[in-house]
Amino acid sequence: MFKAARSCGRPTIVTAVERRNLLRAAAVAPAAALIPTPALAYDASSKNGGRSDSASPRFALAVLPDTQYLFDADSADPAPLRETFDFLLRERGGEDNVAFMTHLGDVTEHGTEQEIALAGQTFKALDGKLPYSVLGGNHDVSGDDQRGSTPYLKTFGPSRFKHQPSFLGATADGYNSAHVFKAAGRQWLVLALDWRISDQGIAWAQGVLTAHPTLPAIVTTHDIAFADDNGQAYLSDNGRRLWDHLIKANDQVFLALGGHYWPPGRTVLKNDAGHDVHVHITNYQDRYYGGAAMIRLYHFDLERNRVDVETFAPWFLARDPARRTPLEAETIELTSDVNRFSLDVDFDERFAAFAPPALPKPRPAAQVVDRHTVAYWRFDQAGQSVADGAQVKDWTGKGNDLTVRRLANSTAETLTLAADHHEGAPAHASLKFDGGKNPDRGAILQTGPNAPVNSMKFLGGYTIELFMKLPDPYEGDHSWMGVFSWEGRSGDAGKHAGYSETETTCSMNVTGERFLQYNVYAQVGDVNPTAWSHALPTGVWQHVAIVNDGKRSVVWVDGSRIARNPSRITQGIATLGRPFTLGANSDNLSYGQGFYGWIGDVRISDRALKPSEFLPNGHFTS
Structure with missing residues (x-):
């Protein structure tokens, strides 16, 4: 199924510092609907012992869009995704301080048992090492989240995540999930919503937000917005439904991410509280090697009140520069203003209405005089x-x-x-x-x-x-x-x-x-x-x-x-x-x-x- 109108030997290890140097040079639901697990900070070791620093004011959220062309019948090649996962595991305890990864759907091209099984095996690299979420896209599933059992659900449903400390729970049908991770000294909520969420699913998502009213929230789904050639994004029909029935009335939601369409784009919408909600499209399947599992890192910095965003392909980055082909060299990093940009976010002010900062109380003079x-x-x-x-x-x-x-x-x-x-x-x-x-x-x-x-x-x-x-x-x-x-x-x-x-x-x-x-x-x-x-x-x-x-x-x-x-x-x-x-x-x-x-x-x-x-x-x- 094609997305009309553009919708749809080990290599050298490269550190975050080396990467940046190179890139500079290269130019309402009842509580019972949740599958209960503790909302704890995920802090498991990576495969080489790395841990994210949950107290640091700087961390990265990794966003992985449509990988469908890497899992396409007998032309599948998961190598680029393996390299992306290796990179994220190294950077879990590295300078990037990767705290969580979210996949935006269309894991596979046809959603067959064979494709899904290969994808599931590839994702095992992250299990127990880096907290992550996955959601179904239109190439993985069809219909809405009341569709019943599918190969996708058996592999990427709640049973995969129930032992992950960041997993908060899922809808009874299993196609929508909630995750909580700890970074920058606070907890963050991720809602991973099916590409065609039902009314029941929206009610569940509202219930999660209501049950966790002080957590800043990120909504992820496959289809939320499309963009023109200038990168200006507009809500799709599905995105408008999510906006009208979930996002705009919940001030917790400050960021909404989707894939499905290309080119990438972004926009800023005002919610009912008059606050900014950033809506972004991330999808590179139209690029060389189906996007080669390009990753987008959202670098949160709560001291500088900034989110710095970069987009790059670890698979190409890890290659010997002298041996990169022209297309590989061209696709290492994307630097247009929809792929590499910064957001000014005063986090205390943006979150004050639902999670006011706990300010120190006055101290008597006796405590500061000796x-x-x-x-x-x-x-x-x-x-x-x-x-x-x-x-x-x-x-x-x-x-x-x-x-x-x-x-x-x-x-x-x-x-x-x-x-x-x-x-x-x-x-x-x-x-x-x-x-x-x-x-x-x-x-x-x-x-x-x-x-x-x-x-x-x-x-x-x-x-x-x-x-x-x-x-x-x-x-x-x-x-x-x-x-x-x-x-x-x-x-x-x-x-x-x-x-x-x-x-x-x-x-x-x-x-x-x-x-x-x-x-x-x-x-x-x-x-x-x-x-x-x-x-x-x-x-x-x-x-x-x-x-x-x-x-x-x-x-x-x-x-x-x-x-x-x-x-x-x-x-x-x-x-x-x-x-x-x-x-x-x-x-x-x-x-x-x-x-x-x-x-x-x-x-x-x-x-x-x-x-x-x-x-x-x-x-x-x-």
């Missing part, structure tokens, strides 16, 4: 005021309270309290500064004249931490605005090696390019090593830490050490007994421009903290 804490300021105290003259408590009890003062040209709105905060901050509150220049305005918070921190030299080392966020949009000229500083002219401290003898002895500032600058005059010697960060993003909370071990200072942003940390010896801070200041930097003891953005908890310690001890990471145990 005997080495010099000062700790937070802005969530009941009745906290930010009017001029108001005080912010130092929670160490050591007398380093801050007093609020607005600069000239400032109003009440120049400094306000905010509930916005870094998710790892102990206090769920911050200060919002609206400082600027031309004319200068701002607000500062300063320690009193006799505060101990004013004169501390920190010869044995120190750590200064704070949370900060720059506004988005970032409007106006805010270059060289101060975040914090110790007041006092460097020249008065006998320091002459720096930019100006009227600048402060220690400060953190933000440049016009939004680089952090940490400039400090050491107590010992006439040196002022300066550290420079990368350009800080806007609209994002960040944790900043300056750590000095008594010899050198290192700046960390979000637990990552920045590159431009000077290597010169820097012992202590040349303080002059003048106030520690939050919200600005001074020149010649005068303040003008203030900080623009948010500042959360601030903590100063008289020792070098390890990253595991930083404010977002918990509390002190001693």
Whole structure:
């Protein structure tokens, strides 16, 4: 049966890194309807001992479309698929971190016992080693999922998967199945739906979603959409039925995948909640060697909020490049924008309606203060005021309270309290500064004249931490605005090696390019090593830490050490007994421009903290 209108010696092992280098160079149902098995994270070893890292924020979902021409009567050749499976098993514990594979139907050309048996034997390579799903396509079965027994059902039905820990269950007829795998620290649901699902099947699928309301879901089926020659996809009749009766009302479903048609294509639809659902067609049977078991990897990255997609043929990739034929070389990788692309997905935001992230609760000051804490300021105290003259408590009890003062040209709105905060901050509150220049305005918070921190030299080392966020949009000229500083002219401290003898002895500032600058005059010697960060993003909370071990200072942003940390010896801070200041930097003891953005908890310690001890990471145990 032909799909009208385009529907339907061991080779060298190549690692993921080698692959990428080469490719760069080459150009509603009752619960009883489920067959019960535990919804556990599948973490079995691959044939060479590899395991997927279910805690890593990066993993790959492998998508395998129509393999029918590899299982076609007496012209069958499963070799390409064997190579694809070998590749996936290697990458289960490799850089790609393959967590699950889903086949999109049309496993075989005619659905005969002979073809199905050969396919079933080939798929044994994955059994017990990599969790996967398979669904029936129109070349494997006919009619809808009420068709009764078939060779396909006997080989790829629930009996094949019932011992697989990722298998959640199937419809009573056996042609629709549900799978749960664990990756990136959470569980993901895959619905593998028959190419012509019945009303009973749709009700079952709805029941699965209802029973697992917090799991992000991927719908896979054989026939969901077709595309024009530009790669723009449109729902097919069957796809429209699935959309109208299942997908659009279930916000869990964020990705829907189908094969059957070519060329490949994609589109984005809005569901009833107004959220994006990505609909993709993947099928390469029209290409050389019936697509040669080409695989598509969806690389999920929950830190970067991206899904990077690539399409390639492991069978051709594993060949000696010098021995590849022109058609093999041409089909190694597909790089058009429907085969190699990236999706921006803010996973927390996209899944928030049905699976809101479990954010840390506020932590009391006692959990983040120890005997080495010099000062700790937070802005969530009941009745906290930010009017001029108001005080912010130092929670160490050591007398380093801050007093609020607005600069000239400032109003009440120049400094306000905010509930916005870094998710790892102990206090769920911050200060919002609206400082600027031309004319200068701002607000500062300063320690009193006799505060101990004013004169501390920190010869044995120190750590200064704070949370900060720059506004988005970032409007106006805010270059060289101060975040914090110790007041006092460097020249008065006998320091002459720096930019100006009227600048402060220690400060953190933000440049016009939004680089952090940490400039400090050491107590010992006439040196002022300066550290420079990368350009800080806007609209994002960040944790900043300056750590000095008594010899050198290192700046960390979000637990990552920045590159431009000077290597010169820097012992202590040349303080002059003048106030520690939050919200600005001074020149010649005068303040003008203030900080623009948010500042959360601030903590100063008289020792070098390890990253595991930083404010977002918990509390002190001693």
